[in-house]
Amino acid sequence: MLTTKHISDVTLAQMLLARGELVAIPTETVYGLAANALNAEAVARIFEVKNRPTFDPLIVHTYSIEALERHAHSIPAEAYKLAEAFMPGSLTLLLPKRAHIPDIVTAGLPTVGLRIPNHALALELLHGIDFPLAAPSANPFGYISPTTAQHVRAQLGEAIPLVLDGGACVVGVESTIVGFPEGEPTIMRFGGISVEAIEKVLGRQVKTMTHSSSNPAAPGMLASHYAPRKPFYVTSTGNLPTFLQKFLAQYAPERIGVLALRGGLPALPTDCQVLLSTEGNLNEAAQKLFGAMRQLDALDVDVIIAEYVPQEGLGRAINDRLKRASLTLET
Ligand code: TXA
Numbered sequence: 001m002l003t004t005k006h007i008s009d010v011t012l013a014q015m016l017l018a019r020g021e022l023v024a025i026p027t028e029t030v031y032g033l034a035a036n037a038l039n040a041e042a043v044a045r046i047f048e049v050k051n052r053p054t055f056d057p058l059i060v061h062t063y064s065i066e067a068l069e070r071h072a073h074s075i076p077a078e079a080y081k082l083a084e085a086f087m088p089g090s091l092t093l094l095l096p097k098r099a100h101i102p103d104i105v106t107a108g109l110p111t112v113g114l115r116i117p118n119h120a121l122a123l124e125l126l127h128g129i130d131f132p133l134a135a136p137s138a139n140p141f142g143y144i145s146p147t148t149a150q151h152v153r154a155q156l157g158e159a160i161p162l163v164l165d166g167g168a169c170v171v172g173v174e175s176t177i178v179g180f181p182e183g184e185p186t187i188m189r190f191g192g193i194s195v196e197a198i199e200k201v202l203g204r205q206v207k208t209m210t211h212s213s214s215n216p217a218a219p220g221m222l223a224s225h226y227a228p229r230k231p232f233y234v235t236s237t238g239n240l241p242t243f244l245q246k247f248l249a250q251y252a253p254e255r256i257g258v259l260a261l262r263g264g265l266p267a268l269p270t271d272c273q274v275l276l277s278t279e280g281n282l283n284e285a286a287q288k289l290f291g292a293m294r295q296l297d298a299l300d301v302d303v304i305i306a307e308y309v310p311q312e313g314l315g316r317a318i319n320d321r322l323k324r325a326s327l328t329l330e331t
């Protein structure tokens with residue numbers, strides 16, 4: 001007698017990953033392009049599929065704080081404090097790596113980025129495998145990170161056997177990266193956990209080192225990244241109406257796309273304008289940011305103009321991504 005067995009997508013993902021294939025996985029921040037982090041050949045495929053330079057290290061995903069100790073050593077007390085407060089969550093800790101983490105994962109660096117995603121499907125997946133997952137954002141290198149399974153399919157669908165669909169990412173910007181150079185907690189990338197929240201847990205101010213545009217060890221910090229294909233320009237909060245005038249000298253109103261927090265531009269058609277949060281809520285704005293950038297990139301416009309949001313809470317991560325997506329206006 002014939003029986004049909006249906007295996008779940010999570011089980012399929014586990015099987016594919018175990019035999020060295022790539023699977024796109026949901027997390028609460030953005031979708032990741034995952035491979036067995038302990039399989040250097042599988043990890044090499046990530047770089048190939050993303051067209052990512054191999055000097056750009058990958059974040060390793062695991063499911064418990066105990067698992068952090070399996071992959072890192074000499075973990076500072078303040079790292080534990082942050083792990084207890086924000087893991088699972090949108091935080092990546094850079095910690096001294098153990099020898100079994102292949103060099104290709106860390107681009108030869110002595111530290112490894114470790115993170116526990118706060119997403120039920122991702123955690124279920126991680127629980128059922130006996131290896132951690134290396135996963136960068138599942139976008140071609142330099143382009144906008146994906147926040148839905150559809151975003152991933154549109155760009156990498158052909159190249160990978162499975163996109164595990166976990167719905168739209170609820171945080172919407174990548175994890176906050178914290179390293180400990182000389183033992184000092186230092187924010188290396190603004191992301192889904194705010195600086196305010198980190199400082200509250202540590203009870204002190206933390207340094208930030210997010211603008212080393214020449215640092216090849218961390219291209220997520222490179223000046224140009226997360227960028228749409230259309231020319232993208234950004235101006236200060238509230239300056240959009242004035243900024244628009246420069247573009248109206250060169251473009252017809254319907255050729256200009258707008259990305260704003262809450263206030264659109266009455267001089268332009270509404271269907272070329274995307275508002276991130278009519279309430280001005282920065283968490284909602286972060287959640288919608290990358291989808292909005294993709295939406296505008298797909299519109300029949302010639303240029304996209306945007307405005308920075310208040311530099312607080314997730315506003316720092318939003319502004320960081322807007323800045324890296326943007327060109328500088330020659331005046
Ligand atoms: O939210 C996230 O972090 C997402 C999801 C999929 O987990 N991942 C993500 O990965 O954003 P990716 O590869 O797009 O960005 C990771 C950044 C890169 O800029 C990389 O340079 C930095 O993390 N990074 C990773 N390991 C590092 C290390 N050992 N030292 C310094 N920077 C590191």
Ligand code: MG
Pocket residue numbers: 136137145220
């Ligand atoms: Mg990325």
